Amino acid sequence: MCIPKAYLRHNHEETLVMEDIDTITWETPTHFVLRDITGKSLHIEGKILSMDLLEHRILLEGHVFD
Amino acid sequence: MCIPKAYLRHNHEETLVMEDIDTITWETPTHFVLRDITGKSLHIEGKILSMDLLEHRILLEGHVFD
Numbered sequence: 001m002c003i004p005k006a007y008l009r010h011n012h013e014e015t016l017v018m019e020d021i022d023t024i025t026w027e028t029p030t031h032f033v034l035r036d037i038t039g040k041s042l043h044i045e046g047k048i049l050s051m052d053l054l055e056h057r058i059l060l061e062g063h064v065f066d
Numbered sequence: 067m068c069i070p071k072a073y074l075r076h077n078h079e080e081t082l083v084m085e086d087i088d089t090i091t092w093e094t095p096t097h098f099v100l101r102d103i104t105g106k107s108l109h110i111e112g113k114i115l116s117m118d119l120l121e122h123r124i125l126l127e128g129h130v131f132d
Contacts, residue, residue, distance in 0.1 A: 002068035003119060024117040029095070037120065051090040053069060053119075054103065 004056040006034055006042075008064070009049065017064060018042050030062070070122040072100055072108075074130070075115065083130060084108050096128070 004021050007014040020037045027033060027043075034042045046062010070087050073080040086103045093099060093109075100108045112128010 022118070022120045024114075024119075026113070026115065029113065047092070047095065048090075049092065052088070053090075054088050 002056060003037065004051070004053065004058050006058040006060055008044075008046075008060045008062070010061075014059065017044075017060070021058065024048075024058075068122060069103065070117070070119060070124050072124040072126055074110075074112075074126045074128070076127075080125065083110075083126070087124065090114075090124075 005016060006018045006021055008017045018034050018036055021034055022037045023035045025033050030047060031043065031045050034044065043065050044060055044062050045065055046060055049059040049061050051058045071082060072084045072087055074083045084100050084102055087100050088103045089101045091099050096113060097111050100110065109131050110126055110128050111131055112126055115125040115127050117124045
């Protein structure tokens with residue numbers, strides 16, 4: 001599959017926070033919502049550092065909130 | 067192929083600005099660089115409105131600059 005995974009970088013470590021990402025939408029410039037192919041969503045306060053779509057890898061900085 | 071295309075929204079119209087996007091990286095919070103699979107790059111001042119990765123569609127707002 002060619003659907004990306006999102007990793008959150010914190011203190012030079014990267015943690016997988018969501019797989020099989022379908023959409024990303026912005027609520028505000030620093031609040032965005034990842035949604036996976038099952039419809040599950042994850043709200044992030046922070047920013048996207050980089051997206052490597054051939055590697056299926058999205059790197060985030062910030063924190064997850066409900 | 068499952069590689070997205072980027073569209074720029076302006077005055078309710080959407081213009082295709084890049085196909086076959088490999089990476090997106092941020093220079094500043096509002097300046098990001100799209101790079102396609104051939105290595106060609108496009109600098110955008112603006113923001114990403116949404117990304118629909120299953121539909122291979124990235125929607126941008128702002129303007130292209132060199």
